[in-house]
Amino acid sequence: MQVGSTLTLAGWVDTRRDHGGLVFVDLRDHTGVTQLVINPERSPSAAALVHEIRNEFVLQAKGEVVARSPETVNPRMPTGEVELQVDELEILSRSTPLPFQLDEENVDELLRLRYRWLDLRRERMQRNLRLSGVVVSAIRRRMEELGFIDLWTPNLTRATPEGARDFIVPVRLQPGTFFALPQSPQIFKQLFMISGFDRYYQIATCFRDEDLRADRQFEFRQLDVEMAFAEREDVLGVLEEAVRAAFVALEREPPEAPFPRQTWAEVMARFGSDKPDLRFGLEIQDATELTRGSEFGVFANAPSVRYLVAPKAFSRAELARLEELAKEWGAKGLAYVVFDESGEVRSPIAKFLSEAELEALRAEPGSTVLFGAGEPGAVARVLGLLRLHLGKELGLVDESRDEFLWVIDFPLFELDEETGGWTFSHHPFTGVVAGHEELIESDPGAALSQAYDLVWNGWELGSGSIRIHRQDVQQRVFQALGLTADDAQEKFGFLLDALQMGAPPHGGFAMGLERFVALLAGEPNIREIVAFPKIASGADPLSGAPAAVPEAQLEELGIRVLEQPS
Ligand code: ASP
Secondary structure (H helix, E strand, C coil): CCCCCEEEEEEEEEEEEEECCEEEEEEEECCEEEEEEECCCCCHHHHHHHCCCCCCCEEEEEEEEEECCHHHCCCCCCCCCEEEEEEEEEEEECCCCCCCCCCCCCCCHHHHHHCHHHHCCCHHHHHHHHHHHHHHHHHHHHHHHCCCEECCCCCCECCCCCCCECCEEECCCCCCCEEECCCCCHHHHHHHHHCCCCEEEEEEEEECECCCECCECCEEEEEEEEEECCCHHHHHHHHHHHHHHHHHHCCCCCCCCCCCEEEHHHHHHHHCCCCCCCCCCCCCEECCCCCCCCCCHHHHHCCEEEEEEECCCCCHHHHHHHHHHHHHCCCCCCCEEEECCCCCEECCCHHHCCHHHHHHHCCCCCEEEEEEEECHHHHHHHHHHHHHHHHHHCCCCCCCCCCEEEEECCECEEECCCCCCEEECCCCCECECCCCCCHHHHCHHHCEECEEEEEECCEEEEEEEEECCCHHHHHHHHHHCCCCHHHHHHHHHHHHHHHCCCCCCEEEEEEEHHHHHHHHHCCCCHHHCCCCCCCCCCCCCCCCCCCCCCHHHHHHHCCCCCCCCC
16 A cells, blocks of 8 residues: 555555544455544545444445554554545445454354355455465366366256265156265266266365254355376375365475375374374384283283373373273273383283283383283274374374375275175275285275375375276176175166276376365364355355245145144
8 A cells, every 4th residue: 555645545444442532443355454533624424424323234334544643653553554544435335233343352152154145355354264275276277287177067966875874855847856066076977987087186075964963054165176097196195186286275394205105004003093293103003913922801802902002101090081982982991001211010900911922012111001902903992092192192293294194095995884794995986906806806995995094193185096997897896795796787787788888097186175174174164164054054154054845845846844843
C-alpha cells in the first residue's frame, strides 16, 4: 500500500474502537487486516455512519493511505505501518448479532458447523482450505506433467467392493432398483487401462457408509491413479512425485525419494502395525524360541512370545495401568521384568525364568521389558498399540521428523472374523505375487499380494496394487472369496468380459486427500480441512441433512419407509 495513494478497500469489520472523536475500524479480508481511521473532521458523513457499524458488517471505504506515527505502528500486522484515512464510507451489508466471535477460542464444534460460513471466515479455516487448494493444484500439475490424464467416472453405478457399506440411490425410472455411489472408481479405472488410456488420474470423490471418526467422512476425495504396462516401482515412483510436489508447493522440504520400502511381514514383526510410526524406535523383539522350554507355562505354551524394552523403570502403579490398557486391547495380562536404576530385577515372573532367559532379556538399568504372549496376530496388535502409547507417553516421538514408508507384500486374503471365511485384504482385483497363484486354493492365508500402502508418520495415506489382468486368475480369486461363478458373473461380469479382450498388465493407487492435507496442515481432525463436513452421527448441522422426503416423492420411487423404532 503506497503512502499518499488513494485506495478503495472492501471487507469485513474485524473490530471497531471508539476513541472519542476518532473511530478505528480494522477491516479484514483473506489477505489480512487494514486499519481505517474515521475522523469526523475529515469526513462527517463517514463519522455519522460509523456508529451503526458492528463486527462482521461488510464495508467499502475510500481514502488516503498514510503512514502511522511511530508510536502507533503495529508490528504484528503486515499492514501495521500504514492506515487508511477515510473520506467515503459505505455499508455494503449488515450482520445480525453473531453466535460466536471470530476470535473466540474453543467454540463448540456444533455451533461452528451450524454457522460454518462464519467459521470459514476465521484465519485457521482460511489457511486450511487455501492450503488444500494449493496441494490439489500442485498434485494435478505434477500428474499432468507426468503424462496422466484426468478422466471422469460415474457416481451413479454398481456397488464397488472396497469393504464398506454402499450408499444407494433409488431410481424413479425403474422403481425397486438402485444405483450405488462408488466406494472408489476402481473397476472403471481398470477398464480405462483395457481401453488404452494408459495413464489415468482423477481427484475422485468416494462414498463409504462407515462410522465417522476424526479421520473419516462419508465422502472424501482421493488422488486416484492407474497405469498400464507398469510395475510396482513405476506406480510408487509416481506417487512419490505427487507427494513431493505438494511439499514443494507449500515451500517445505520434500521427503527424499525413493521412500523406504518394508514388507508387511517385517513391519508387523518389528512394529506390530501395518502403518508404523517410524519417528521412534522401540521395536518389538522376539522371545518365542528363547522361552520354548521355560518354566513359566504361559510363555512355554504360547505360539508367540514377544517383548518391548521401554526406557523407563516403571512403578507398580504405572505397570498396573499399562496392564489395564493391554487388557482393553485384548491381552490377558502384561508380564514384565523391571531392571531398576541399580540393576535390580523387579518382576513377579522372574522366579520362573532361568538364568539364561533372564540374561538374554537383560536390559539397561532403568528399563522395563514388557511381554505379549499368545497368537502372533494378537500379540503383534497389543505390542504395536503399547509401542505407540509408550512412544507418546515417554516422549520418544521426534516430531521434527517426517517418515514416509511403503509397506509392500501384503497378504492376499485375511480371515473374516464374522463369517470365518476368507476375505480380501485390499480388494478382490489385487494381483498375486508371482509364484503364489497356486496358494489361492491350497493355502489362501499364505498367499502374498502385490498390494502396497503408503504410510506417513504412522498414518495410512492410501493403498494400491498391481492388479489381476488375467480372467482365469480373477475367477479363482472370486471363488476363494466365496463367490460362485454365477455371483461373480452377476456382480462383475463386465470386468470379467473385459479381462478377456486384451487387458494389459496394470496397477494403481489411491491416496486419501483429506488425510494428506490434514497432516500437511497439522490438523488432527479432517473436519478442520473439509469445508462442510458431517458430524459423528452422520448429520450435517448446517443444512440439516439427511432429511425425510415428501410422501409423493417416495411414491414415485416405489418406496415405503418402515416405521422407525423411537
Ligand atoms: N480403489 C482402491 C482404494 O480406494 C485403491 C486402489 O487400489 O487403487 O483404496
